[in-house]
Amino acid sequence: MHTYQKLLLTNKAWAAQKLRVDPNYFNELSKDQTPDYLWIGCSDSRVPADQVTGTQPGEIFVHRNVANLVLHTDMNLLSVLQYAVEVLKVKHILVVGHYNCGGVKAAMSNEDFGLINKWLRNIKDIYEKHEDELNGISDETLRFNRLVELNVIEQVKNLAKTTIVQKAWANGEYPYLHGWVFDLHTGLINQIIEVESGDLNTINPIHRFNIPDKKTADLENLMKD
Ligand code: CO
Secondary structure, eight states, rough: OOOOHHHHHHHHHHHHHHHHOTHHHHHTTTTOOSSSEEEEEEOOOTOHHHHHHHHOSSSSSEETTTTTTOOOOHHHHHHHIIIIIIISSSSSSEEEEETTTTHHHHHOOOOOOOGHHHHHHHHHHHHTTTTHHHTTSSHHHHHHHHHHHHHHHHHHHHTTHHHHHHHHHHHOOOEEEEEEEOTTTTTOOOEEEEETOOOOGGHHHOOOOOOOOOOHHHHHHHHHH
């Protein structure tokens, strides 16, 4: 038997188990999704969003890439973000890094990894931005851990820099933004940063867009008529 066949067998057993507990499970599941959370995590196989948070199908909308980056040129990430915020109206966006992240480690080295250099370049830029703090940490593991945390903080800030998030903030109470780091040694998540809805102080003023809230915009349109 090929190893992948085990996955299909396990899937059959899983579906049967769900039906045993609740014969209506898949009827309900197939109706729609109303997740409260968007998870932006690393592709690393050791950090599965649902298992480490004990959430069920339908509870977390997930995007994963190498080193959990939020890049303003990444159509994939932006499409996920727009759908999650504007259509699903998620309440919390979780950027979840993890210590021992291979992507962050690769970015810390001077090795040429080919195409992925261009992706990792974004982490090198974060290193450069926080060079004084990072170079002040002599222990290499602690410096590596800190870059993982700084990376998560910068990605949370990148979320706040998007018009998608700023428009949602102008018109409602959500989403809150969270930066978390998962520790593979303990299985626990460290909360690194939390940004409440509307808190533009997180980002430099140059990144704040003039977005009228819906009430003001409606009023302005009325006055034009
Ligand atoms: Co990783």
